[in-house]
Amino acid sequence: MIVTDIVEVSKNKVKIYIDNEVAFALYKSELSKYGIHAGKELEQNNYHFIIDDILTKRAKQRCMNLLQSRDYTKYQISSKLKQGMYPDEVIERAVAYVESYGYIDDTRYVRYYISENKNSKSRRQIEQKLLQKGICKEVVKSIYDELSEDDEFDAEEELIQKYVKKRKYSNEEATFEEEQKIISFLYRKGFSLDKIYKVVGEK
Numbered sequence: 001m002i003v004t005d006i007v008e009v010s011k012n013k014v015k016i017y018i019d020n021e022v023a024f025a026l027y028k029s030e031l032s033k034y035g036i037h038a039g040k041e042l043e044q045n046n047y048h049f050i051i052d053d054i055l056t057k058r059a060k061q062r063c064m065n066l067l068q069s070r071d072y073t074k075y076q077i078s079s080k081l082k083q084g085m086y087p088d089e090v091i092e093r094a095v096a097y098v099e100s101y102g103y104i105d106d107t108r109y110v111r112y113y114i115s116e117n118k119n120s121k122s123r124r125q126i127e128q129k130l131l132q133k134g135i136c137k138e139v140v141k142s143i144y145d146e147l148s149e150d151d152e153f154d155a156e157e158e159l160i161q162k163y164v165k166k167r168k169y170s171n172e173e174a175t176f177e178e179e180q181k182i183i184s185f186l187y188r189k190g191f192s193l194d195k196i197y198k199v200v201g202e203k
Contacts, residue, residue, distance in 0.1 A: 110135055
């Protein structure tokens, strides 16, 4: 394997190209230590040491540091490592490591996120946010349906009432146009029509 290029990415770090493809990033001080020079071959034993020892340990530590401040989904933590130019095999090892200890758990993340946001966001808004965080659609639906079996969990109608009250809407006094306006507003917020009609009513 030939080191085809070495590109500076910060004051202290560079990304290494092997056979014209980005391989990984290292600190500048590590280049000579592992015999990395542009246009020269990188020895197999040095390459495997960098991947298996240096970068894998570094990626695991990066995960642990990130998770100290807040929870991440598997997709999010993988994306953070990708931004750090860690190779895919290193990312897989690091993610598997923190996952094996329960430091990341997408199911737990979904449960917590729904519970924390159900009083301020509609189900559709919550589902869209979770999909953006890389959670599988089937997992989101399954957990949402499971939690929704508890009548106390479903706070959407109460949340709709809060929006209606905030906009000073009155079922008795509203014109047809005003009713359609509030229905459109609530639908854009992600609430289902059946629950909107249940709170707002139909004329």
